Amino acid sequence: MEGQQEEINVATGQTQQDAQRINVITSPSNGALKGNPPFIFNGDRNKTTKFLLNWDLWHAVNRANDTMKKPFSRIVTMLSYMDGTCVDAWKGEQLLKLQEAADNGVQETDENLWTDYIERFRNAFVNQNRRSEAYQELCKLKQGDSLDDFFTKFKQLTHEADVPLDNKGTIETLKHAMTQGLTSAIINSPTYDPTAKVSWTFKEWEEQARKSHLKWKVAAKFTQRHQGLFQAFKLAPRQVNNPGRGGYGRNNNWRNKND
Numbered sequence: 001m002e003g004q005q006e007e008i009n010v011a012t013g014q015t016q017q018d019a020q021r022i023n024v025i026t027s028p029s030n031g032a033l034k035g036n037p038p039f040i041f042n043g044d045r046n047k048t049t050k051f052l053l054n055w056d057l058w059h060a061v062n063r064a065n066d067t068m069k070k071p072f073s074r075i076v077t078m079l080s081y082m083d084g085t086c087v088d089a090w091k092g093e094q095l096l097k098l099q100e101a102a103d104n105g106v107q108e109t110d111e112n113l114w115t116d117y118i119e120r121f122r123n124a125f126v127n128q129n130r131r132s133e134a135y136q137e138l139c140k141l142k143q144g145d146s147l148d149d150f151f152t153k154f155k156q157l158t159h160e161a162d163v164p165l166d167n168k169g170t171i172e173t174l175k176h177a178m179t180q181g182l183t184s185a186i187i188n189s190p191t192y193d194p195t196a197k198v199s200w201t202f203k204e205w206e207e208q209a210r211k212s213h214l215k216w217k218v219a220a221k222f223t224q225r226h227q228g229l230f231q232a233f234k235l236a237p238r239q240v241n242n243p244g245r246g247g248y249g250r251n252n253n254w255r256n257k258n259d
Contacts, residue, residue, distance in 0.1 A: 033068070033077075035061040041125075043086025048125045049160075055081075072098065072108030075117050090124055134160035143178045147213050150177075151206055165202035174205060185212040 038054035041047065055078060062068045067077055075098060082091050094117060101113060127133075138157040143150045154177065155165065163170055175183050186192060186208045192200070200208075 031065065033058070033062045033065055038081050040084075041082045041087065042084030043082075043090075043125060045125055045127045048127070070108050071111050071114035071117075072102075074114055087125075094120070131161055135163065138163065138173060141177045143182065147210065151209075168199070171199070171202065171205060174202065178209065182209060182212060185216075 035058050036054070037058055038051055039047075041051045059068055059074070067073045075094070079091050079094060097117075098113070102108075106113065134157045138154070138161055141150075141154060141157065154174065158165055158170060178186075186205065187194070189208055189212065191208065
């Protein structure tokens with residue numbers, strides 16, 4: 001119990017001594033914690049997801065360390081990375097709960113301590129409307145200039161909206177989110193079979209989208225390289241392939257300027 005009390009006292013130290021407080025708590029008997037610790041969380045719900053991700057990565061790196069192996073010290077360590085007027089009262093409440101648990105004989109290795117704590121954290125600081133907001137953003141998402149950014153954002157929003165990537169509705173959303181030209185190019189590709197009993201997965205749609213996009217980029221580069229030659233023969237393009245306007249599946253047709 002004495003060791004538990006020391007950890008609680010450390011976590012409730014002066015806020016202006018964050019670095020010193022953290023150094024103390026992250027120096028267990030089997031070595032200091034490794035990797036990059038999370039930033040100090042001040043209760044901003046817009047930063048909750050990032051804070052939890054940083055914490056999970058740090059926790060994974062140090063999973064064999066005594067501090068992370070024991071739920072009691074794991075909680076106190078996380079609390080030591082929380083500071084600010086929006087979290088101070090909640091933080092104090094959690095420390096009281098830990099003290100009560102210790103007084104009632106709960107072992108510091110009891111995983112229920114962490115399970116209950118992290119649930120309270122999520123209830124307090126996770127935006128409860130984020131799932132609905134993410135779904136609305138997903139429905140409005142449209143492919144821009146960068147296909148990489150588009151797929152990164154699409155997968156991020158499906159995760160936040162808790163929508164399965166291979167769900168039929170998700171695939172339909174993807175079809176409408178991509179440009180009309182790219183979706184048409186994928187459907188017209190030799191490998192796509194709309195009558196197949198097993199529908200394409202999201203991964204297959206993404207892979208084919210990248211292949212079609214790459215073909216368009218190669219074709220566009222080839223066209224640009226030969227524009228000077230066409231101009232020398234007084235030839236001009238009837239249309240320019242533009243992925244933003246459905247140009248993935250179009251052919252370059254050229255006509256004489258004098259036509």
